[in-house]
Amino acid sequence: MSKMVTLTIDGIKVTVPEGTLLVDAARQAGIHIPVFCYHPKLEPAGMCRMCLVEIGRPMIDRNTGQPILDENGQPKLQFLGKLETACTNTVSEGMVVFTQSEKARQGQKATVEFLLTSHPLDCPICDKGGECPLQDLTMAYGPAQSRFEYEDKIHLAKHVPLGDLIYLDRERCILCSRCIRFQAELVGEAVLTFDERGRSSQIVTVSDPPFDSVFSGNTTDICPVGALTTADFRFGARPWELKAAASICSQCAVGCNIVYNTRREARSDGRIVIKRVLPRQNEEVNDLWICDKGRFGYHYTESRARLTAPRAEGRPVSWEQALQKAAEGLRSASQKALIASGRLSNEDLYTLKRLADHLQMPAYLYTPIGGGEWVRRYGLSTGSDLSALGKGDAILVVASDLYEEAPLWYLRVRQAAERGAALIIAHPRTTRLERQAPHQYVLRYAYGDEGEIIERLRREAKIAQTLHEARNLVIFFGNEGMGLEQSESLAAACADLLVETGHAGRIHNGLIGVWPHPNAQGAWELGFQPIFDLQPLFETMDALYLVALDPFGDGWVRQNGRKPFLIVQDILETATVRQADVVLAACAYTEREGTFTSGERRVQRYYPAVPRYGDSRPDFAITAALGAKLGLNLEAQSAARLFQEIAGAFPAFKGLDYARLAETRPQWPPTGRADYPFSGTAQPNTQGMGKILSAVAEGTMTPLPPTMQKESLRPEEGTLLLVPIHRLFDAGSLLTPSALLHGRIGAPHIILHPKTAQEAGVTAGEKVLIEWEDRQAEALVKVEEHVPVGVGLVPRSMGIPLSRAARARLHLAERVR
Amino acid sequence: MSQYLLLRHREIPEISRLEVYRQHGGFEAFQKAVTTMTPDQVTEVVKASGLRGRGGAGFPTGLKWSFMDRKSWPHYVVANADESEPGTFKDREIMEGNPFQFLEGVAIASYAVGAQRAYIYIRGEYQHIARWLDEKIAEMEAAGLLGEKLFGTDYSLRIYTHLGAGAYICGEETALLESLEGKRGQPRVRPPFPPTFGLYGKPTVVNNVETLTNVPLIVQNGAEWYRRMGTPDAPGVKIFSLSGRVKRPGNYELPFGLTFRQLIYEYGGGILDDRPIKAIMPAGASSSLLRVDDRVLDTPLDYVALRQFGSDLGSASVIVIDDTVSIDWVIQKTIRFFKHESCGKCTPCREGTYWMKHLIDRIREDGKEEKQVKLLLDVARQIQGKCLCALGEFSTMAVVSGIERFPEDFRETVLEGVPG
Ligand SMILES: Cc1cc2nc3c(=O)[nH]c(=O)nc-3n(C[C@H](O)[C@H](O)[C@H](O)COP(=O)(O)O)c2cc1C
Ligand code: SF4
Ligand code: SF4
Ligand code: SF4
Ligand code: FES
Helix, strand or coil: CCCEEEEEECCEEEEEECCCEHHHHHHHCCCCCCCCCCCCCCCCCCCCCCCEEEEEEECECCCCCCECECCCCCECEEECCCCEECCCCECCCCCEEECCCHHHHHHHHHHHHHHHHCCCCCHHHCCCCCCCHHHHHHHHHCCCCCCCCHHHCCCCCCCEEECCCEEECCCCCCCCCHHHHHHHHHHCCCCEEEECCHHHCEEEECCCCCCCCCCCCHHHHHCCCCCEEECCCCCCCCHHHCEEEEEECCCCCCCCEEEEEEEEEHHHCCEEEEEEEEEECECCCCECCCCHHHHHHHHHHHCCCECCCCEECCEECCHHHHHHHHHHHHHHCCCEEEEECCCCCHHHHHHHHHHHHHCCCCEEEECCCCCHHHHHHHECCCCCCHHHCCCCCEEEEECCCHHHHCHHHHHHHHHHHHCCCEEEEECCCCCHHHHHCCCEEEECCCCCCHHHHHHHHHHCHHHHHHHHHCCCEEEEECCCCCCHHHHHHHHHHHHHHHHHCCCCCCCCCEEEECCCCCCHHHHHHCCCEEECCCHHHHHHCCEEEEECCCHHHHCCCCCCCCCCEEEEEECECCHHHHCCCEEEEECCHHHCCEEEECCCCEEEEECCCCCCCCCCECHHHHHHHHHHHCCCCCCCCCHHHHHHHHHHHCHHHCCCCHHHHCCCCCCCCCCCHHHHHHHCCCECCCCCCCEECCCCHHHHCCCCCCCCCCCCCCCCCCCEEEEEECCCCCCCCCCCCCHHHHHHHCCCEEEECHHHHHHHCCCCCCEEEEEECCEEEEEEEEECCCCCCCEEEEECCCCCCCCCCEEEEEEEHHHHC | CCCCCCCHHHCCCCCCCHHHHHHCCCCHHHHHHHHHCCHHHHHHHHHHHCCECCCCCCCEHHHHHHCCCCCCCCEEEEEEECCCCCCCCHHHHHHHHCHHHHHHHHHHHHHHHCEEEEEEEECHHHHHHHHHHHHHHHHHHHCCCCECCHHHCCCCEEEEEEECCCCHHHHCHHHHHHHHCCCCCCCCCCCCCCCCCCHHHCCEEEEEHHHHHHHHHHHHHCHHHHHCCECCCCECEEEEEEEECECCCEEEEEECCCCHHHHHHHHCCCEHHHCCEEEEECEHHHCCCEECCHHHHCCCCCCCHHHHHCCCCCCCEEEEEECCCCHHHHHHHHHHHHHHHCCCCCHHHHHHHHHHHHHHHHHHHHCCCHHHHHHHHHHHHHHCCCCCCHHHHHHHHHHHHHHHHCHHHHCCCCCCCCCC
16 A cells, blocks of 8 residues: 645645546545546646646755744645646645635636637537637637737648548647557557647657557547547547447457447438447446557448348248248258357347257357356356556466457556566567567467467576566457367466366356457357358258358358248358258347457446347347247346346356446546546446456366367468468458458468468468368468468458468469369 | 866877876776765765856756755756757867766766666767767776776766757756656746656756766865866866957857957957957847947956846857948847757747747838837847746847847838848
């Protein structure tokens, strides 16, 4: 516990820990000192000079070390004679601060007047208008009139693209450097900087491609003016026209808390649509941030490919007919199975599981990564929080590129490392985390040697010691280079390591699966079995019920002759939907309520943001209606009631209900309208911070000795090993409707080491034909140093149907023709 | 006794050669310090000598050295050779003429604060000096005066030069450190000051070239000897860079306590064309303008002396202004300079200098309207006391003092005969 210090601000006594910045201390006491450059998540820069206040410090007698008293017995105060910045001064005992004195007000007014001399004041056409700190603080602190000659105003470019997603208006920029510092300090990517000096200073991006960061959108939330806007939202709506709905991002397993801002839109036939996504504060999950996929990837919800009604044999039918048909198909099939994805809510998955059990058919989770069983037993438990990790703790990241697979985990792991946590990264190639985080140990292994990772960690004395001595240990595992079975063995080995090092079953400790979907963990918790290769099912089953997956689109299932009766439930017209006998039209998660269980085992609620599309229905309601046709009575109306059933049936969920999930806890920094200047436009959390599941009964069970099948392929002389990798921006059916992301997604490509490229006789930018097994695909060549020699990295869901590592041959596409 | 302590090349032309410098006692002080004194004893001598920083602020040098945080290592010494104040050209002459005495000063300072690495940050335009110093450093290394285990002790030291890229702000010590680290040259928030958090976040002493060049003689001859020169407030000698409307501009090394009258008339030969003196800028472009009268001319100069007239000695770059020069022209010059050199980090300086430039240009182009002059004064005052570093403050000095002390130069005019 740090020492407490008591000071007086505007006559109010405030007691805060030693080292607290004055501006924070004031805010904790409810006093808003105006700021532009200060942001509670960034190092103070002291540059805008908006937070000028008068500070008096008790005079200390040099001999006694005691305060000198005046005739009234009060400590004598010493004022510097000039104003000081509240954002760079820390509190001290007995300090007396005036934030609203004549002198302080004069200083604050001066800063506003100075800032406005260069500001275009084009509020009427500015996206920030209505939620703009400069507007607000000008009203509160500025002079009513400027003495600056209008003709002397500087004129600068107003539509400068900083990459595909963010625009800069140089006139509006007040040069506070928040955007620069966000990227440099929090993300570890100094992609923005100032160019020139003095009044010619301007923000520029120094990366290639420009603004090369998946966190770029956050800069628009903390920019205190309308200088940074997103390509998505700019000129799209006025803030006061928007409604807000609390939700959870569905693009990865982190479960960032977000808000959907919606408005009725003429261009969308008068429907209420999503206009933008903002982060919603959850200091246990995503702080004030989200990644660009979460912010810009929502456009699929209004895609032309949305299913609006059920279909049978290719024709629209009534729900009654469709369900009848589906029920018959299932009833008459002797071999049948249900396959669902981690995109579905807990309520949906629970309902599906009940149906599967009733019909005695297996319930599969379609996943490229295995091992959720181990996460269920050894994952994080109630009360855990990655932001609690720091010095003395260790984080192990195995076979996962967190930056691309779960950006907010990258951010939080990097932060933990900044705070002093030991970071151990085991990966076959250099990832961004490795390049940009301090305090790390790296274990490099070859693709194919995944079975030895944990053993090798044990053998590296320094790493082993760090793991053993760590107060807390969190392990993230992914599946780069691995199939389902290998990643399952890896998870088991990781769990084993947690047990061996004495970290299993403790708060702030545990295993996290870097799943590609928001609720894969929910499926594991609810008893789904993993599956990835669906081809055998398609060859042996009489009927399949596929919910929220597109194996045909992924290119991993091919129809050869025998065709099971296919029931496909989805929100979009996919390649799989086109193969279906019965199509059940589900509504998007933004159109209903439900819960997701994140990779940290945190159950979080989301709320309806927009009305349902056409005649689509929530997944659980569809399944319940189907169940009714098959003699099973399931809850069809209320997600909340379903969740109650889950809590009754699964010990890990015990004691949870929708009301508890909606609870919030006090958070720092404060967010909301009055704090836009302080914290930015990240939204306050009023609708729930979620709850981590409790450790399950088996939590103390020792994992099976890991038995890693040695079937993974290794790079070999003279051949090329293709390895699928996960890239944040892929060409999956849910992301391609977001047109503004196309630049980030790019074309299908293969990434080679310069040497590999040279040996294959190809160069960067050339088009090649890749041949593996009995397949082939065209791709552009990219050449990057971090790829191991002899390996070709192929991003998943980019039009190259590579489901697992394979040996391949490369040819120049031209030469083939 | 010889006339020079610092500009000794004026008497010993070959002193820039190592053997000549050594023949004249060169590096005895360094050897004496390293082999017979503890670092704290060296600091004590410098403290006792009353030596104050010659970079402008006049901060007691020994005291600064004693602030070095002993819990954090390594320590660094940085010599500030950015010399960019308009009217200042003394460090250049020292480094060109008497380089070894300066380097010896760097070496002694390094020993005193336990630094094994010292950097000389040199303004970009002094590229030839950087190359020159590199040669001198190499000679010192060859002679065993720099390198590992000096004079048979455990003390090791290396000195490196580093060129700036032409920004005045990089003379400000924290901007200098940023620039030295390879970052944008912009000042840091202080505190923490460099002796706590300096180069690469480590304790660092930053001293001006002239300051350091005093050190070898102080260590060699003792504090008492040094205190015999100058005034109690400012012992020792100072190089005055004299420029402006004088007959013999140049560097004059003189003890503190002499007067402007002596400096300008005795040494500088008086005013060009023997015109009346009107104003003095004692600290280059950053000065408050002194309205000259006998009291000003006859005040013995040191750091406190000019405060009574609302000015500062600063780096003693004395610019002399006679009655042919109009003060609004002077102000326009200084504003343009500071507007050009403002680093842009903080609002009042960045926006204020830009605003002042427009105002002074308008005043000088469209005639001196009272309203505009008053606004200029207001804007300058509004900048004061609010900036992140002293440059912003500097930008207002000539403006405020000029308008206040030379009101006749700002009387309403309808554009006629603006002198300058
Ligand atoms: C804008 C600005 C420019 C400065 N330029 C110089 C300079 O060119 N040379 C210098 O020695 N000190 C310069 N200084 C002073 C330094 O910040 C610092 O006080 C000095 O180097 C300390 O050395 P000293 O104690 O030996 O004087 C400048 C200060 C400011 C605010
Ligand atoms: S763009 Fe916005 S956040 Fe960045 S420096 Fe300008 S005002 Fe600040
Ligand atoms: S990190 Fe994951 S959950 Fe968070 S915004 Fe990005 S995609 Fe969504
Ligand atoms: S006062 Fe001027 S030079 Fe100093 S930090 Fe501010 S803008 Fe930069
Ligand atoms: S200087 Fe304190 S908020 Fe900008």
